Amino acid sequence: MTVRVLVADDQPLLRGSFGLLIDTAPGLEVVGEAEDGEQAVAATARLRPDVVLMDIRMPMLDGIEATRRITGAPETAATRVLVLTTFDLDEYVYGALRAGAAGFLLKDTSPAVLLDGIRTVAAGDALLAPSVTRRLIAEFARLPVPRPTAGRGPAAAVGPEQLTPREREVLVLVARGLSNGEIGAYLHLSAGTVKTHIGRLLAKLAARDRAQLVIAAYESGLV
The missing domain is CATH 1.10.10.10 (Winged helix-like DNA-binding domain superfamily/Winged helix DNA-binding domain)
Structure with a gap:
């Protein structure tokens, strides 16, 4: 089966680069793009992609809230969200995972790792690379942890x-x-x-x- 991907990033150059890379990979297909979180939520509801490649810092609605809306809505709950981040945005990754993201990658990751990551989350697994996870969790441990609302999480x-x-x-x-x-x-x-x-x-x-x-x-x- 072909994995259908939606690319959400506010930088046109990155959207185009990710789209070209994904479209040339076997078994992967870009079905849409979004330049902000609101567009990502709307496009996911309309196109029902298997995976959303989600930036965190975007106008109108950030990637964390967009992820929460996508994974929390019954009609799009089956869509997996793979968040892209950089190490200077570690504090956002915890929020993204709490919001229901299936995993995260760094924006400077290699093309092969990105494509494998998309396939991994599409298959239902979480993408938590050990080398990255340990470094990020070390940062999370220093931050105050918000307690979830009763009955959720x-x-x-x-x-x-x-x-x-x-x-x-x-x-x-x-x-x-x-x-x-x-x-x-x-x-x-x-x-x-x-x-x-x-x-x-x-x-x-x-x-x-x-x-x-x-x-x-x-x-x-x-x-």
Whole structure:
């Protein structure tokens, strides 16, 4: 299947560059562009792309709020949002993940990593590259963490005390940016067992994806 992508960025040159790169990649297709957050929300509702490549700083409506509206609306909830950021905007990444983004990449990432990232989030996984995740989370740990509204978000489900010891171990490793394979090797578990534990964590913590498991781990104090 072809992955349909919407590119949202307020810089025409970047939109064009991303669009050209994506359109020339096998299995990927740009179906629309947006130059601000409001256009991104409207275009997502109209075009129903599989993935939105979302800038954070945009006029009219920023990428965080646009992400929240896209992932929070029933008609566009299936669309995955991949946020692009730079390290001097670390404080925004936490907000983007809380808003429901499936992951993030740096704007200076290589073309191959960007294309793989789009395919990864389209497949339903979260894109949390270990090298990037650890650096960003180190910054998040220094910032005050807003508590979610009651009944919403990962912290609204069970607490860490209601997880099994093994589930807590897996959650900590997910929060540290380890892949399923790395978690299995570290804990001497099969790939299927790791996947089962992560599935249970998603259900127990009412998390949308792996990105929100990271948030849950930090908000619960496990990490």
